[in-house]
Amino acid sequence: MALEHAILVSLDERSGSGYELAQRFEKSIGFFWPATHQQIYRTLKRMVDLGWVSGHEVTQDGRPDKKVYEVTEAGHGELARWLAAPGEPETIRHDLSVKVRGASLGDSTALIGEIARHRDLHAERLDVYLAIEKKDFPAPAALSGRRLHQYLVLRGGIRAEQALVEWCDEVLAAMREDDRR
Amino acid sequence: MALEHAILVSLDERSGSGYELAQRFEKSIGFFWPATHQQIYRTLKRMVDLGWVSGHEVTQDGRPDKKVYEVTEAGHGELARWLAAPGEPETIRHDLSVKVRGASLGDSTALIGEIARHRDLHAERLDVYLAIEKKDFPAPAALSGRRLHQYLVLRGGIRAEQALVEWCDEVLAAMREDDRR
DNA sequence: GGGAGTTATGCAACTAGTTGCACTGCACCC
DNA sequence: GGGTGCAGTGCAACTAGTTGCATAACTCCC
Known part of the structure; x- marks a missing residue:
């Protein structure tokens, strides 16, 4: 734990x-x-x-x-x-992926709305992280020790949220396109 | 749930x-x-x-x-x-980030080894996902319905693992550089 | 004096997930 | 006939996390 x-x-x-x-x-x-x-x-x-x-x-x-x-x-x-000590890689549990996977079994318009909502939530978090990065770590190359470690963790958050936003966009584009056909 | x-x-x-x-x-x-x-x-x-x-x-x-x-x-x-139904965005719990954040409080060489190990684990998973993508979804543009949804979920896994591998590489580079100084 | 808000700690009951073990039945190989 | 291994189901005990509530002291404002 x-x-x-x-x-x-x-x-x-x-x-x-x-x-x-x-x-x-x-x-x-x-x-x-x-x-x-x-x-x-x-x-x-x-x-x-x-x-x-x-x-x-x-x-x-x-x-x-x-x-x-x-x-x-x-x-x-x-x-x-x-x-x-060695630890296990995280077991991620991603609700939204389960929903996407089951998309054909419900109302696709409602689900698209839900995904768009998540996209915006992640974009918001990303903005928060980017603001912290800009404000607290203006010169990352000069960092060392504890400050460097804090910065690196923040970078992880930024990368994760970026990936999620981009994925949501990909899903939205593909599902909307599929709906039109 | x-x-x-x-x-x-x-x-x-x-x-x-x-x-x-x-x-x-x-x-x-x-x-x-x-x-x-x-x-x-x-x-x-x-x-x-x-x-x-x-x-x-x-x-x-x-x-x-x-x-x-x-x-x-x-x-x-x-x-x-x-x-x-609307759902909460996932609460991620990322062990390795806690470790990076606490890096100054332990043996940095050992921790770098641990991060490198995770990097490889994620790279392996990424390869698995990429192999599935290549084999099962050679023509993604033509997909629709359930097959499309399966593909999109796989894309999420690919993006997540890619982000993790890249983050590990960033952390490794920065921490090794910091160690040398 | 009364209500809302913040600081501060905690219990009880619940849901979710993990770990270790136990049992059956059958196949396959040595 | 004895071991390994897969298919199949399950209990018991545990750890981790959530939710709802209770309580106390003090501030600030109306």
């Missing part, structure tokens, strides 16, 4: 509470490993039991208290172990 | 037993919606309860008996409903 490891990576960058982690997962890390606050709280608890992180209460004024977690020695060890 | 719907699509193409379905999921449908035989048997049972498929025992000689399932009226209705 990689949620633990995603949390370790994130906490290593900067210690934080469950709530803060959940927010980070809304963007950046969450782009390629989404998680809800429930999952994060539960996992943090498990990670404390495993000794990978330690948490301590922080009293705040003006807002409720929180528990801030940081990575322990053991946590760093586990992270290093996991980074070097 | 789409496993039910993936099974409906597959059974609509051709009725079959749980075992046969599991084999189909090893290829074609399973490329973008993997499922084990366990999941398939359990889901088929649930689908019988829902009235979406009906199963009957088939006695065979030379091999064990089997239960062959086919899609019912209600199953076709559900499939049509689902095809037109």
